[in-house]
Amino acid sequence: MAGDRTPKTVGTVWGLLVLNTLGSAGAKTIVPLPRSLIQMVTMGALVAAFTLALTVNLKLRIRASAYVSLLTLLLVTSVISSANLESGFGALFRCARLALFVGTLWLLSRWWDGSTTFVRHHIRMYFAVLGLVAAGLIISPGAALPDLYGGRLVGALWPLTPPQIGQYAAVIIGLTVLLLLGRRTDRKGAAVVIVPSLVLLALTHTRTATLGLVIGLTLAIGSLILTSAAARRFFTWAVVCATVAAVGFASVLQAWFLRGQSKENFSSLTGRAKVWDALLAEPRSTGETLFGMGLGDKSFGGLPIDNSWLAVYQEQGLIGVCLVAAVIIVLGGIALLRPPSLERACAIFLISYCALASYTEAGLGDASPYLLHLALAASLLAAPAANAARLDAAAATPATDAPDATPEVPRRRVPQWARRTELS
Template sequence: MTVTAGLRQTLRRDAPAGHPSLRTTAAQLPTLLVLSWGALFFNVLTPGSGMILPLPHAMTQAMAQGSLLVALVLALLVNPRLVIRPNTFLVLVSAMAVMALIVSMYSPFPVSSTYRAVRLIGFVACLWLLSPWWGRADLALLRVHRICLWAALGSVLLGAALAPGKAFAAGGRLSGVIWAMPPPQVAHYAALILGTSAILWMCRVIGGRHALLGIVVGVAVLIGTHTRTALIGTIAGLAIACASLFLGHARVRRATLWTIVFGALAGALFAPQIVTWAARGQTAEEASQFTGRTKVWEASLAEDRPTVTKMFGSGLSNKSFDGLPVDSNWIATYLDLGWAGIVVQVTFILLLLVMAITHVRGVRRAVALFLIVYGIVASVTETGTGDASTYLLDLTVAAALLVPEPGRRLR
């Protein structure tokens, strides 16, 4: 069966060809698609400590890592003909995964590194199996991704209601305790809900109540997590997304104007509180060092490494250096995959930016720009695009929004 014939039989339209709408019931999304993406999302939720239920770490780790196999099985069930949609983004991600496997086999820790690389290849294989849902007018993958984000935030809010002491135990910052999620991870999910809800409302894709709920919850969780990178990423992503819509949408122009006015008033009235919140009890020196991160970055870059290791890295790791978290996507990629890995990641991010710039103006381009810009900002202090992570899922959703609609391409 050809790819064209498979796409004709596999893809079913759930929305009209005009303005896409999320005002649809959950039944219009294939259940297996939701479950498969949900299992992928759960797979990248790094288990930790501090949960309400004192589950052993080995059990939570097995649950998270085992969900990848579940995601693959479900993806095969939802795409039994193994139809894939060719795209350059996943080709580059696949090349990165294969390179990670080759390098990891020669790592100083070959067993753990190779295991991580095999999991990355399985993760990418699942993304290939779900590629027939790219480019759809009903924004299928974005809708599924938002369902997962809402589920994660719902568990965080429930944990905060049941055990507020545990939820705010990390220096007064909100974290997940139903399933352990550190504050930066929680802030990431809140930022995506906030940003996508605002853009979808401005483009008249979702209603006001739905958008208001997403914005209020997103802002509240962002404030509770005290995560500055997520806040900066949200502002930058929304600014670029609104700029892409500014000339064609009156609602965007009005919303931008009122946001600037209220933002200026809030900044003038609550400047001391905003500065206190942003400082997080740190000195100016600590803030300039990204809470001590720059010391780890300098030490990791100063380490004497062979030329081959500088070029191709030493295999996938737990993203740490001398027992300290690296907390930078680019430093972690340099350590794991060398300059070659950085080149591949820069290439597929630039590819997405070019696709977004050349895409027709509208909701799909705006949401994709928000996801891409947010990921670029977050990559300074967060790891993700060099391994299976929520950030890689975000970029996949952005790529899915930017490809042409399958029906139009076939015609």
């Protein structure tokens, strides 16, 4: 019975981690939700995830993981930088949250076996989130497409920003396309996920998510071209369709991409560059340069940083930047060394998407969907544990008192005609 419950419980834990990383800041919802209530729900989800993971892994069996090891070092750096309380007691609270997040990943690493099990959990949970977004759009289109965000899609039932929705849609679209190419799902099931997710992605007008989806899928499918005929066909048709769209709908695509912004605003990345320049020009001590200011809300001067590398530099210093870079390099290097497979392609998609999105989105230095995407990539790149159950059983079996005892040799059956010959 326990073995039957474990996969479901592990999926529940993964879903709770997704809920925790949704965040508590965003657009105004139809029914106003106090931020304290949302934070209580998200933090409660993380505590519940850690408790459930500990329940199903009481013996604390974990698998070696370079990814989670690097996150553990990042946690230590975060605690050191937050101990001086320059960012207030909130920094220590965020450190505790990161510690529970990393601890849960360590407990789940026991089931990281290089299969697509966690990919399916990932798609289901984020598709449920997108379903909530679609429900808000149907119930109140005005609240879901507010003028405050330039008519871009937001979460009307749960406070989600357009970049968040675009990220979730792009990730599950890419993973579902790869599952379809690998024949791990049928066309009908894939269409149920891909089509509505594409519509929601288009309504968010999120350039980062769109580019991440296109570039990530290109790299992932490219890794399958030599071994998969389906990947070659899909790549060919994608190039043809992209060429036709670029020629026939160039003006429409350009208008969607610019979102009505001026060239000056677009070149400054919607004002992000000004915040980045001010952050880099800020004088810092040696300790602040190495360890940062402590975990904060990923803002500088009251404005969002919107860059993972600069956010990590601000909060965890150069040491944190080096650790985050090591995460991307190690996962990317392992993916390149693996033989071509669907699992490797999914990992390449996730790694490339997170690396590209890190330029205009923050999140690689704290518990976030991006760290969860990379955790999924780490689970896909883990060595298969086909003999894990046999090793567990061997470990549970007591050793014999006489290890040098001669094993019993099975008796060879003597044919009937040979018996008669011996008797005669």
